[in-house]
Amino acid sequence: MSSQKKRSSRIEPFRHRVETDPNFFEKAWRKLEDAIGEIYNHNASGLSFEELYRTAYNMVLHKHGPKLYDKLTENMKGHLQEMRTSIEAAQGGLFLEELQRKWDDHNKALQMIRDILMYMDRTFIPTNKKTGVFDLGLELWRDTIVRSAKIHGRLLDTLLDLIHRERMGEVINRSLMRSTTKMLMDLGSSVYQDDFERPFLEVSASFYSGESQRFIECCACGEYLKKAQQRLDEEAERVSQYMDAKTDEKITAVVVKEMLANHMQRLILMDNSGLVNMLVEDRFEDLTRMYSLFQRVHDGHSTIKSVMTSHVKETGRNMVTDPERLKDPVDFVQKLLNEKDKYDSIVTTSFSNDKSFQNALNSSFEYFINLNNRCPEFISLYVDDKLRKGMKEANEEAVETVLDKVMMLFRYLQEKDLFEKYYKQHLAKRLLSGKAASDDSERSMLVKLKTECGYQFTSKLEGMFTDLKTSQDTTQGFYAASSDLGDAPTISVQILTTGSWPTQPCSPCSLPPEILGVSEMFRGYYLGTHNGRRLTWQTNMGTADIKAVFGNGSKHELNVSTYQMCVLMLFNLVDCLTYRDIEQTTAIPAVDLKRCLQSLALVKGKNVLRKEPMSRDISDNDNFYVNDKFTSKLFKVKIGTVATQKESEPEKMETRQRVEEDRKPQIEAAIVRIMKSRRVLDHNSIVTEVTKQLQPRFMPNPVVIKKRIESLIEREFLERDKNDRKLYLYLA
């Protein structure tokens, strides 16, 4: 080496001598091309994965990525076109099979190709934002095969045809369906939706539209709903078997719309088989099905609710306004209870205890029960019947259940104060005649009323019970303290606190001397221990037990009312009396006396007296005798007061008037209470507030409220505002 000028030593980079083989790409590609061909020919086993991978790798490294990609695309297209030809050639049922087979092949091939070209997939493709190998393969499949002119339509038609046949009852190859739809899904959800799902839904819609039309012409509602349910179940199953899960919701919506929503009104209102018919005949199964099916329809439940409501209101109205029904109050109420039971079980069984349905029922009941203003009276009579001796439900639990049900009806009443008045009357009668069957049941009913309406409602009623208990003690005390009673009849006194008991004006009658004596002794005893009180004998409410010996020798013990006792005792002194005689001697008021005599002389089996003439009516000069031919199978004969009847018209008017009178102070109290706290209020607000406050007891009439306000203005509790005419002011 010749010495040279000093140069800085440089380390030269190692230069790999790459022989740029001009045919490198061609050679490499051919290798791959052949390999791909083998792969598609199911001949992949002979290939060396490693070599192929390396080849591809090198190509990419040498910046042949783009060319490789394009060649690949072209190549795959070519193979796919071949496949297409064979698919197109398939006949009939083999079409789907061939498609499936080729799809499998393509998938397998794609995987291998992707593996081979992995390097390109990971480097070239992302950098150049190209579709990955696998996805490219799918896209090519989609475009070359699925969406090709000849295959596209045929594929869809085939699928839809198979589905249609299955709907009509044929058995089809479900696994083939499954793999076909899966293929579409693999190609992308938009492919599945555009190329299958949407047309499927459209075709289904027209199918079900037609079917529903046919069914509805010939089927009853219940039958139709059964079929609709079947179809819904079927479609759901179909989807789960060979479609994408997301289609379930959509096809269900289609079936619901075509079979149910479009025909909803017609179905529900169908004559002889629609909702009303189902309700009337308690067809629980059909009702349950209707409830669950129409849950899916917009406004389905509200339609059912409104049809049910108007039906219940209608039948209810007929029930309470039917004059035949009104003849027997107990039966009337029983029918109401039965109706309530019926609908309760429908709501529980078929409407899964849906609260909104329960509420709709409640408002319907409330509506029609208040159409008849005798309901408060009748319900009280029903309870009276149940609480008397000799009722059918012997055991306590059954009575409890019945009372609870009655309370449900009670809640619907708007005029609860009217009920209270009747209940008091009936309770008084029960207690005084000793007809209350079970003290426990009576008290239980009181507790229920108290829970519902508050202490005020029942405080007086409870007072009645207390009075009886105290009276028992007092009578005992009287007998203990009085030793000189001798032969006097035994009395049992019930002392009623005025105010707790329903008031009945009572004109005194002349008691037989034996009774008079001992009763005055009792009065003396009582007033001795209770200073400052006043006792008035209520001769229209008592009873007496009399021993009678008749002319024919028969002996009986008669249970009679006080009035009847006064009349009968007269015959101890004389044999014959005219009506006028009796009237004068006993001083019993005419109306009561006539009724009393009728019950003694004109009732078969109880005619202890004889009347001449035998006419029904009683005139002044009619003669009365003891009926010496009287017989009865029983030793003890009851001729006493009749069971509690429903009121006659005049009595009813009177009770109502009294209730209206009672309401006036309550309304005034409410007005004053409201104005005291609000100070200034306009007319409509007062009416609203008053109604709200008094609703638990009764519904106040706005005209009555206005009158009360005016009365309060006159008495200077309120005044009108001078500037704003709508306002009232509270005057402290």
Next chain:
Amino acid sequence: MRRSSKKSSSSSAAAATAGPTRGVSKEIERIDQLFCTYADSSSSVIDPEGIEMLCSHLEVPHTDVRILMLAWKMGCEKQGYFTLDEWRTGLKALRADSISKLKKAFPELVQEVTRPSNFQDFYPYAFRYCLTEDKKKCIEIPVACELLNLVLGLQFHPQVDKLINYLKYQNEYKVINMDQWMGFLRFCNEINFPSLDNYDSDLAWPLILDNFVEWLREK
């Protein structure tokens, strides 16, 4: 026939007080004299008989509304009786000290009373004036009808006419109280008649008017 006066003339009293001029005190004297002309000697008030005489001198029927207006002007408390103080108040305000001047003062008095601000006061006054006893708060229907006619008849003839018919026809109310009386005036002032289109029974009108309107609408 003139009644002899037992009351002594008050001219000496007027002269004794400082302040009022001769002319004014003369007026007061004449007013008082005029009072004595009609007053009852024992009770020193003008009683119904005296008022009747006054009216005949004024040539005004004693049931005329102008007498009522005069009573209002005077601030009369008791129907049918004028006290001296009331007499003085009224005539002084009207600047009348003789029958002729009083007569001439009437048109102006009527105008004054019918002015809305004064009418609002005159109208309830008319009602109170008719309460015959101290504790009473209501007047009977026939009296109320008369009074309505007198007081509102001119201004609101159609309404009053119908209202009077209704009051006579209905039998729910036997008397009218102040609240209802005031209601009548408001009704005439505010409600379109005979259309009744702006009557709202939900508002705080007295019930008697609700019933009246319903009766009218039914016809």
